[in-house]
Amino acid sequence: xxxxxxxxxxxxxHKIKSxxxxxxxxxxTITIILVIFAFINLDEGDKNLFLVDENKTQTVTQKQVQDExxxxxxxPYVEIKQITKTAPEIEAIVTPAPLKSTLENNSSSxxxxxxxSPSLNFINKMQHSSLPYYNNEPxxxxxxxxxxxxxxxxxxxxxxxxxxxxxxxxxEEEVKRVTINxxxxxxxxxxxxxxxxxxxNPALSLFVAKKYYELGDYxxxxxxxxxxxxxxxxxxxxxxxxxxxxxxxxxxxMAIKTLKEYISNSHSSTAQILLDEIISGKFK
Amino acid sequence: MSAxxxxxxxxVFLDTVSSKDYVQLDRVSxxxxxxxxxxxxxxxxxxxxxxxxxxxxxxxxxxxxDLSSSQIVHLYKTPILDESExxxxxxxxxxxxxxxxxxxxxxxxxxxxxxxxxxxxxxxLDEAQLYSDILMEKIRLISDTRTIKFxxxxxxxxxxxxxxxxxxxTRIWETIELENASSSELKIYIQKKLMKANCFDTANxxxxxxxxxxxxxxxxxxxxxxxxxxxxxxxxxxxxxxxQLSNIGTTQIPIKLIEMSAIHTGxxxx
Numbered sequence: 174x175x176x177x178x179x180x181x182x183x184x185x186x187h188k189i190k191s192x193x194x195x196x197x198x199x200x201x202t203i204t205i206i207l208v209i210f211a212f213i214n215l216d217e218g219d220k221n222l223f224l225v226d227e228n229k230t231q232t233v234t235q236k237q238v239q240d241e242x243x244x245x246x247x248x249p250y251v252e253i254k255q256i257t258k259t260a261p262e263i264e265a266i267v268t269p270a271p272l273k274s275t276l277e278n279n280s281s282s283x284x285x286x287x288x289x290s291p292s293l294n295f296i297n298k299m300q301h302s303s304l305p306y307y308n309n310e311p312x313x314x315x316x317x318x319x320x321x322x323x324x325x326x327x328x329x330x331x332x333x334x335x336x337x338x339x340x341x342x343x344x345e346e347e348v349k350r351v352t353i354n355x356x357x358x359x360x361x362x363x364x365x366x367x368x369x370x371x372x373x374n375p376a377l378s379l380f381v382a383k384k385y386y387e388l389g390d391y392x393x394x395x396x397x398x399x400x401x402x403x404x405x406x407x408x409x410x411x412x413x414x415x416x417x418x419x420x421x422x423x424x425x426x427m428a429i430k431t432l433k434e435y436i437s438n439s440h441s442s443t444a445q446i447l448l449d450e451i452i453s454g455k456f457k
Numbered sequence: 458m459s460a461x462x463x464x465x466x467x468x469v470f471l472d473t474v475s476s477k478d479y480v481q482l483d484r485v486s487x488x489x490x491x492x493x494x495x496x497x498x499x500x501x502x503x504x505x506x507x508x509x510x511x512x513x514x515x516x517x518x519x520x521x522x523d524l525s526s527s528q529i530v531h532l533y534k535t536p537i538l539d540e541s542e543x544x545x546x547x548x549x550x551x552x553x554x555x556x557x558x559x560x561x562x563x564x565x566x567x568x569x570x571x572x573x574x575x576x577x578x579x580x581x582l583d584e585a586q587l588y589s590d591i592l593m594e595k596i597r598l599i600s601d602t603r604t605i606k607f608x609x610x611x612x613x614x615x616x617x618x619x620x621x622x623x624x625x626x627t628r629i630w631e632t633i634e635l636e637n638a639s640s641s642e643l644k645i646y647i648q649k650k651l652m653k654a655n656c657f658d659t660a661n662x663x664x665x666x667x668x669x670x671x672x673x674x675x676x677x678x679x680x681x682x683x684x685x686x687x688x689x690x691x692x693x694x695x696x697x698x699x700x701q702l703s704n705i706g707t708t709q710i711p712i713k714l715i716e717m718s719a720i721h722t723g724x725x726x727x
Contacts, residue, residue, distance in 0.1 A: 174694075175688075177695045177696060180692065180721055183717075184713060184716055187720060187727035
């Protein structure tokens, strides 16, 4: 009679042997596929990083633009100040004797007299003044023009008037830029949310939270700060935005509680400052 | 299901060459009919060839069985390698001439010339590849006299194609090639064989899937199939003896059992 047990054992061995190549092929195929996927993901990751960088640069440029707008907003005052600063200088510069000599130098070059000597004070003051403004040239032109026409005080007044006119024109352009800029921010937020959903990067969600906070959408800012915090609890900015948003949403007590809890763990000075401001009512 | 059905089924596949075991398959029947028709023709020799286990011997046995009632037929299943012995055997069987001592070709041809047999006797030679070339040439010369008709079977080997030999090509012969069964033919073969022995239950156990596996293992070779199925039912009988039939199932032949049989018979090298 046949030994069926022995035969079964042999059959099992044979089966295992016959499956080995299939298993090897399957495993190698899976590993190849995984490697390919990993490479693809890496590439995408690089692209995302690149995009993040691009975004950062965008935000930087946005910040720059914003700064510019702020600068533009402040420019009138600044420039007026500068003008007020430059005006006395001009007054100082435009002393009758040396100016006349320069005028004589410029106008009657053929009639150069060797007796004239340059005013050292004038040169020194020119060096110290170091006006970095591109609109120096028109000023000097105006100077020369006005110098030819009118006495010193009138020149100063004219210059002031001219400068004011210029500064009035610039903000109008910049205001237009601000509106365009805001639209870009909204689009950017959407784009960044999309990307955040893909890669769950806390930097992106924090950015969104900050942007929403800036736009005054405190509820969304709160949510995204919370999401960021859930991904990474160590990001200080997420706690700050979260607390600020809470205050804005009339949840002052909760904001204080949150900040206290965070400060107890991190001893963050920024958070402490914010907490003090909230408690004292400076931050509303 | 009776207890002995697996043993009965096992015995069906015993490798025996008997005309009773001949299984009628469409293709085989056509070939067999053409062979029978060829014997009626005035051909000197008929060559039946094919790979081992394709049923040449069975064919020859069946032919002998069928023709023996109507004409003089002699079947030599094992080759007579000694030339003198060959002539002496033929002289005694066909011409009833008993010859003592050595009988050479010339003496045998004299006996053939003096014969007064009405019909041409048919000599069936199995395993003719074992005959020497000289003897084969002499068999050809005897067949040229048209006093004896030869039907010979040959193995078609890969090393040497015997049909290509000159002495096979120079005469007008009928050549019939036997081939392995196809998958569907194999199923019919197995089931018919079992049904002949009233093993209907086991015949129904062979599904297309199981026959395909058998076909893959045996390549449709009848001898290998017989061997495999003999072992298969032997395994069934062993399980039956150990009261383990429920473990393997009796509704259809499991692939596992077919492979186990193949391992045991050496068709699978495990």
